[in-house]
Amino acid sequence: MLYLSTISWLQEGPFALYRWNSLKEDLPLFFHAFLYTIGISLGALALAFVLGIFFGILSATKNKGAVFLSRIYVEFFQNTPLLIQIFFIYYGLPLINIVLPVYLIGILCVGIYHGAYIAEVVRSGIGSVPRGQSEAAASQGFSYWETMFYVVLPQAWRMMLPPLTNQLVNLIKNTSTIAIISGADIMFTANSWSSMNLNYVPAFAFAGILYFILCFPLAKWARHMEEKNKKAYSR
Amino acid sequence: MDFSQQMQQLFTFNNMKFLFSGLLTTLYISGVAIFLSMIFGTLLAIFRNMQKGILKILATIYIEIVRNVPNLLWIFIIFLVFRLKSTPAGIISFTLFTTAALAEIVRGGLNGVSDGQKEAARSQGLKESQIMLYITLPQAFRSMLPAIISQFVTVIKDTSFLWSVLALQEFLGKANILMGRYAQTGQVFMLYGLVAIGYFIINFALSSLSRWLSRNWAKAY
Numbered sequence: 001m002l003y004l005s006t007i008s009w010l011q012e013g014p015f016a017l018y019r020w021n022s023l024k025e026d027l028p029l030f031f032h033a034f035l036y037t038i039g040i041s042l043g044a045l046a047l048a049f050v051l052g053i054f055f056g057i058l059s060a061t062k063n064k065g066a067v068f069l070s071r072i073y074v075e076f077f078q079n080t081p082l083l084i085q086i087f088f089i090y091y092g093l094p095l096i097n098i099v100l101p102v103y104l105i106g107i108l109c110v111g112i113y114h115g116a117y118i119a120e121v122v123r124s125g126i127g128s129v130p131r132g133q134s135e136a137a138a139s140q141g142f143s144y145w146e147t148m149f150y151v152v153l154p155q156a157w158r159m160m161l162p163p164l165t166n167q168l169v170n171l172i173k174n175t176s177t178i179a180i181i182s183g184a185d186i187m188f189t190a191n192s193w194s195s196m197n198l199n200y201v202p203a204f205a206f207a208g209i210l211y212f213i214l215c216f217p218l219a220k221w222a223r224h225m226e227e228k229n230k231k232a233y234s235r
Numbered sequence: 236m237d238f239s240q241q242m243q244q245l246f247t248f249n250n251m252k253f254l255f256s257g258l259l260t261t262l263y264i265s266g267v268a269i270f271l272s273m274i275f276g277t278l279l280a281i282f283r284n285m286q287k288g289i290l291k292i293l294a295t296i297y298i299e300i301v302r303n304v305p306n307l308l309w310i311f312i313i314f315l316v317f318r319l320k321s322t323p324a325g326i327i328s329f330t331l332f333t334t335a336a337l338a339e340i341v342r343g344g345l346n347g348v349s350d351g352q353k354e355a356a357r358s359q360g361l362k363e364s365q366i367m368l369y370i371t372l373p374q375a376f377r378s379m380l381p382a383i384i385s386q387f388v389t390v391i392k393d394t395s396f397l398w399s400v401l402a403l404q405e406f407l408g409k410a411n412i413l414m415g416r417y418a419q420t421g422q423v424f425m426l427y428g429l430v431a432i433g434y435f436i437i438n439f440a441l442s443s444l445s446r447w448l449s450r451n452w453a454k455a456y
Contacts (some may be wrong), residue, residue, distance in 0.1 A: 014316065068421040079388065079438035080431045084407060088427045095420040169303070176305040180399045187307055201317045208304045208312075215303035 023202040026193060033189035034210050037040060040106045040185060041214075042176045045168060047111025048118050055115065055121025057148050066222045077116035082177050085109045090181045106178040106185075114171045121163045123157035165222035169215045176211070183233060186210050243423045250413060257409030258433055264322070264397070264405060265390040269337075270328035271381065276337030277329070281367065282336065284345055294338070301335035306393050310400045321401040333390055340386065341381065344379030345371060381449035388445075389436045395434075406430060 010017045023030075042066075059070040077085075086109045089100060100108070129152050137147040179187035186207050194203035236245075267306040282294035301309070306329070348371050356366045360410060398408030410430045414423050 018401065020356070040360075044293075044414055072270050075439055075442075076435065078393075079442060081392040083395040083399070086428060087407070087411075092423055092427055095423060125395070173303075173305040175308045177396070179307065180396070187305065187311070190308075191311060200312075203314050204308060204316065208300075208308055209306045211308065212300065216299060216403045230300075 011211035019199040020202045021127055022197060022199060023206060027224060029193060030186070030189055030206060030210065032185060033186045034104075036183070037172070037185040037210075038184070038214070039170075040110065040178065041172045043103075044110035044114065044175065046173065048114040048167075049105060051112060051115030051221055053096075053122055055119035055155075056126065057145075059119065059123045060126040060148075063146070066195075074119050076117045077113050077118075082109060082113045082174055082230035083180065085113065086177060086181055102178060102181055102183040105181065106183050108172060110175055110177070113174070114132025114167055117167050117170070118164065121155075121160050121167065122153075126152055128159045129155045157217060162222045162226040162229065165218050167226070169222070171216050173211065174213050236419060238421050241417070241419045242425065245413075245417050245422045245425060247417050250417075253413065254406070254409050254433075257404055257406040258437075260403070260409075261391060261394050261405040264329065264403075264438070265266070265387065265394050268333055268381075269320060269328050269384065269390055271326075271330045271385050272333035272337045272340065275334040277341050277372070279334060279338035283342055298338050301332055302339070306332045310396055319383075321397070321403040324401055324452035325397045325403050329390055333386060335418075336386055336389075337383065340382045341375065343382070344375035346376045348376050355358050360387050365413045375453070381445040382453075384441055384445035384448070388441050391438060391441075392434065403417055406433060 002185050009015050032187070055070040058066045059074070061067060084106060089105050089109060093100070103191060126148075127149040133151055133155065134147050142151065175185060176187040179185055182188060190203040190207035194200045277278070279294045279298060282290040283298065285291045309332050310328040312323045313331070314321075317324070319327065350371055352374065353366055355368045394405055395407040397403040397405050398411060402408070404412065407430055410426045414426050417423070417426070418447070
């Protein structure tokens, strides 16, 4: 301890020890933010899944109108920033008397945004299943949606899992965008807490660790699945 | 004020020029960031592909840490911890993050080049550095260009954070400034629409190019 206290940057400056101690005291605050981020991510993931599977299947139909509709959805949300959508709902809609709570804006915007990416994953997953499978199902009297849910999607699932997991990682990272409209997530808590006491280094380091804990295992698992698929399908 | 008056007030030459200059700032920041990231990302990818050594470990740690933490956090860190001015802070934070993303894209491209190519080059007496520069990278570049362009789209979209965090007057920032002056409902909605369309035109063109390249050009070898 004697040696430690003689090192000046541990006593003062952005890295000082007392700053880390005050982080330790306010740990419950960050824990709450951690749960908030997880909650928003799960809500957004559920919405993204529903939208993604729906529009993904639409884009694999032969109906030109349905394909066009799903193209519009996918292209619009993949090519405009998430933040514009969030700003529009948070700042724009109140002008016509629609006021939504921040957590709902987070779930809606992140969910719809990533639904567009998941729709593309579902579309290419469906494309990877040989046509003979859906033809065989049709010959057994399955309807289009039955064929999709009982025959095609279960087989496409294996190919879709790694990109879906990568999408989940991106989704978790993108929930941080709601910090800009004061959602009480990890990023906002780190920013507002440190702007009160100027403990920027501990706050953002810890926020980074929390995101890393969420994202790294998922990203690692996705890569592992991808390697396994590559081996299983290459002859 | 009725709608047409609101629009007359909004659609002046100066306002449109003001918005357009924001779009140019967005493209400038993301263009510089993606260019620098391509250089650093290629280096990191080569380091990570090494058999062993300290460079491999450092590159792996950098890529994994940076990629698994939101981009927004890096913007905050660069701005608040390092106290940089807004334009360099924007460029540096995006370069930091995009370097890691591009390193993984480049690595995928490098691993896609068949071993026979390297063996053939070695048999001709090329050094390892020459093989990388003249044989592996050019072929890998072709297969990874679509993914690099997609990453460019992501960067352009994410630079919209910069107004909120650094008060950097990029495209969305300029629109927000205009919204302060033209705060009628119709004007605000029109401005959001204009910005969305502006981003959409550029990003849609880029992602269409990326798709076209991956279908018609990337798999030439």
